[in-house]
Amino acid sequence: MARPARTVAFTTNPLLKVKLPAWRSQVAVMVLALAFGALVARAVWLQVVTDDFLQRQGESRYARTLELPATRGKIMDRNGTVLATSLPAKAIWAIPEDVEAPPEKLAELARLLGVSQKELRAKLSAEDRKFVYLHPQVESAVAERIAALDITGIHQRRTFKRFWPEGETLAHVVGFTNQDGLGQEGIELAQQQGLSGRPGSRRVIKDRLGRVIEDVRAVNEPHDGRDLYLSIDTKVQYLTFNAVRDAVQTHRAKAAAAVVVDVQTGEVLALVNLPTYNPNERGQLTGAQLRNRALTDTFEPGSTMKAFSIALGLDSGKFKPDTVIQTAPGRLTIGSATIGDAHPHGALTVEQVLQKSSNVGTAKIALAMPPQRMWEMFAASGFGQVPSIGFPGAVAGRLRPAKSWRPIEQATMSYGHGISVSLIQMARAYTVFARDGDMIPLTFQKSEQTAAGVQVFKPETARAVRHMLELAAGPEGTAPQAQIPGYRVAGKTGTAHKLVGGQYANKYVASFIGFAPASNPRVVIAVMVDEPSAGKYYGGLVAAPVFAKIAADVMRALRIEPDAPFQPPVMPAVPVQEST
Amino acid sequence: MARVNFLVGLLLLVAALSLVTSQHRARKLFIELERAQAASRQLEVEWGELRLEQSQLAKHSLIDASARRDLKMTAVAPTRTLYLSSVGDAAAARAAEARAAAQSLSVAPIARASVQLIAPSAARETR
Numbered sequence: 001m002a003r004p005a006r007t008v009a010f011t012t013n014p015l016l017k018v019k020l021p022a023w024r025s026q027v028a029v030m031v032l033a034l035a036f037g038a039l040v041a042r043a044v045w046l047q048v049v050t051d052d053f054l055q056r057q058g059e060s061r062y063a064r065t066l067e068l069p070a071t072r073g074k075i076m077d078r079n080g081t082v083l084a085t086s087l088p089a090k091a092i093w094a095i096p097e098d099v100e101a102p103p104e105k106l107a108e109l110a111r112l113l114g115v116s117q118k119e120l121r122a123k124l125s126a127e128d129r130k131f132v133y134l135h136p137q138v139e140s141a142v143a144e145r146i147a148a149l150d151i152t153g154i155h156q157r158r159t160f161k162r163f164w165p166e167g168e169t170l171a172h173v174v175g176f177t178n179q180d181g182l183g184q185e186g187i188e189l190a191q192q193q194g195l196s197g198r199p200g201s202r203r204v205i206k207d208r209l210g211r212v213i214e215d216v217r218a219v220n221e222p223h224d225g226r227d228l229y230l231s232i233d234t235k236v237q238y239l240t241f242n243a244v245r246d247a248v249q250t251h252r253a254k255a256a257a258a259v260v261v262d263v264q265t266g267e268v269l270a271l272v273n274l275p276t277y278n279p280n281e282r283g284q285l286t287g288a289q290l291r292n293r294a295l296t297d298t299f300e301p302g303s304t305m306k307a308f309s310i311a312l313g314l315d316s317g318k319f320k321p322d323t324v325i326q327t328a329p330g331r332l333t334i335g336s337a338t339i340g341d342a343h344p345h346g347a348l349t350v351e352q353v354l355q356k357s358s359n360v361g362t363a364k365i366a367l368a369m370p371p372q373r374m375w376e377m378f379a380a381s382g383f384g385q386v387p388s389i390g391f392p393g394a395v396a397g398r399l400r401p402a403k404s405w406r407p408i409e410q411a412t413m414s415y416g417h418g419i420s421v422s423l424i425q426m427a428r429a430y431t432v433f434a435r436d437g438d439m440i441p442l443t444f445q446k447s448e449q450t451a452a453g454v455q456v457f458k459p460e461t462a463r464a465v466r467h468m469l470e471l472a473a474g475p476e477g478t479a480p481q482a483q484i485p486g487y488r489v490a491g492k493t494g495t496a497h498k499l500v501g502g503q504y505a506n507k508y509v510a511s512f513i514g515f516a517p518a519s520n521p522r523v524v525i526a527v528m529v530d531e532p533s534a535g536k537y538y539g540g541l542v543a544a545p546v547f548a549k550i551a552a553d554v555m556r557a558l559r560i561e562p563d564a565p566f567q568p569p570v571m572p573a574v575p576v577q578e579s580t
Numbered sequence: 581m582a583r584v585n586f587l588v589g590l591l592l593l594v595a596a597l598s599l600v601t602s603q604h605r606a607r608k609l610f611i612e613l614e615r616a617q618a619a620s621r622q623l624e625v626e627w628g629e630l631r632l633e634q635s636q637l638a639k640h641s642l643i644d645a646s647a648r649r650d651l652k653m654t655a656v657a658p659t660r661t662l663y664l665s666s667v668g669d670a671a672a673a674r675a676a677e678a679r680a681a682a683q684s685l686s687v688a689p690i691a692r693a694s695v696q697l698i699a700p701s702a703a704r705e706t707r
Contacts, residue, residue, distance in 0.1 A: 085628055166639065213610055486657075553655070556658075
């Protein structure tokens with residue numbers, strides 16, 4: 001079978017002979033050129049004009065920004081005992097819509113979070129909310145077990161939990177922080193700036209397994225908060241706390257406070273307030289618990305103020321310790337008002353005026369002084385002024401300008417009425433007598449060097465008053481119960497009516513401010529008991545024993561050498577009655 | 581000319597490969613560094629935990645309670661304490677002598693002794 005001659009040579013292909021219009025090829029070339037142009041334009045658009053969008057998209061596939069959290073500084077006492085510290089913890093949160101888990105897993109979660117199952121379910125069924133905190137801070141170990149449950153919709157976030165190991169003993173000094181780590185009270189608030197750190201961040205590249213393999217740019221280093229050393233001595237604090245707590249129970253007092261101050265450096269070794277609270281469990285806090293009475297509450301000091309009026313008299317040179325002042329008949333009428341002693345004493349020397357705590361004697365000394373001079377002395381002693389101790393809420397107390405004083409007011413002020421002070425002001429003011437007439441600033445931070453004081457009284461005046469205060473705390477004084485074996489103590493009682501709505505009520509504040517050892521004072525101890533209601537209310541009976549207990553313990557704790565021969569302290573059969 | 585090209589190409593290949601390996605090694609070392617830093621952070625956290633625990637266990641209230649209740653201890657009274665002070669402490673020695681003089685007691689010069697007993701002299705020496 002012969003093959004038909006179908007084969008046509010390419011060159012002779014008749015199709016080639018077909019003439020196409022020239023514009024067709026031109027159109028094709030044009031279309032292709034336009035397509036290329038479009039591609040180039042698109043490439044330029046993506047890679048030159050809007051390149052950062054793609055860069056970002058690419059980076060988000062492998063680059064991550066890591067938060068570098070900064071730890072809040074620790075607070076320590078003068079010996080390095082931790083008073084407040086932050087440890088890593090996890091905040092547990094949930095997206096309620098996403099949570100899907102068998103009931104037994106939820107039960108386990110509730111158990112780990114320490115809430116009831118009902119409570120947990122109520123939180124998770126809040127459909128209208130996209131985000132629920134289940135627990136602000138759980139410890140790392142618990143968080144790991146929660147993570148191991150692997151419930152969808154339950155997430156964790158890194159955070160810190162702060163601990164206050166000393167608890168209620170030091171609650172008022174150290175204070176506490178809120179959940180965001182901001183200081184709310186005490187040193188935590190006062191030193192917020194220094195304690196809080198600055199978190200840093202770093203940009204890194206992660207590999208397929210999630211490991212960091214490279215820093216993209218320089219690391220923004222986190223800065224941890226500064227650690228803080230307080231002047232507080234936890235041992236002294238504990239001993240003081242114990243003594244004050246016992247007193248509150250014994251005398252059924254509404255509140256009480258005590259301050260222990262180092263005479264050489266002005267450091268506050270202990271500051272106790274009752275009632276108190278546990279900063280680690282702040283479920284229901286009342287204002288009374290939170291109040292730092294030693295700093296924020298003022299009271300009329302009563303007789304503790306007499307030491308200053310008498311020191312002023314001695315300083316002026318008008319009185320000597322043995323100048324005799326007639327206090328009989330135990331009353332003194334100034335203008336239309338009369339002041340009096342609880343018991344008439346007759347003629348007393350200046351020394352005995354303080355020892356027996358005579359209102360009339362003190363008023364007579366004070367009235368011999370110009371009011372302006374007396375006001376200057378009060379102001380120099382820190383009364384009526386906010387103490388600069390770097391603590392939130394410290395108050396100034398009330399000291400009216402001398403121009404507005406009437407003679408009766410000057411007289412009552414000389415024995416501590418018509419003037420109000422805080423306990424810490426009183427403790428600070430008594431450093432004048434514990435030192436040689438100069439007053440030092442108090443501090444809550446550890447300081448090594450001895451503080452420089454401002455002279456308020458002449459050194460010999462301070463020494464004379466120190467001796468009188470020792471007599472006042474002696475067997476013939478108003479506070480024989482302030483005595484402790486082995487040490488000489490000095491101090492003054494105070495018993496003041498409380499002002500309720502501008503009227504003196506039948507409520508009292510018993511106080512005792514003193515120092516020990518009297519031969520070379522090392523600590524000033526101020527005690528205040530608010531509304532003792534178990535019968536006794538005199539400073540000598542309520543506050544002085546607290547002082548004695550604190551002083552004895554502190555002398556031992558600070559290993560101070562005894563300065564008195566050992567004899568059983570002499571108690572008078574009938575205690576000297578003090579004036580209120 | 582072709583030989584030079586070949587050599588340069590080879591060099592390029594070697595350089596490229598060594599770049600890849602050194603990059604890989606750098607990343608491995610970096611991961612190791614990261615791990616070490618994480619461990620250091622972890623240790624720091626643990627140290628913090630231990631310090632907290634120490635504070636909690638060494639609370640004076642706990643020590644005091646167990647000393648009084650479990651060990652039946654009592655606080656030291658100054659009457660039962662001998663106070664020592666070093667020889668160099670001239671002020672203390674003078675104070676002791678002054679005190680003894682005030683109590684009309686004789687105090688033997690004890691300057692050569694390495695330590696001296698002071699303070700509870702009245703109670704002890706009169707007994």
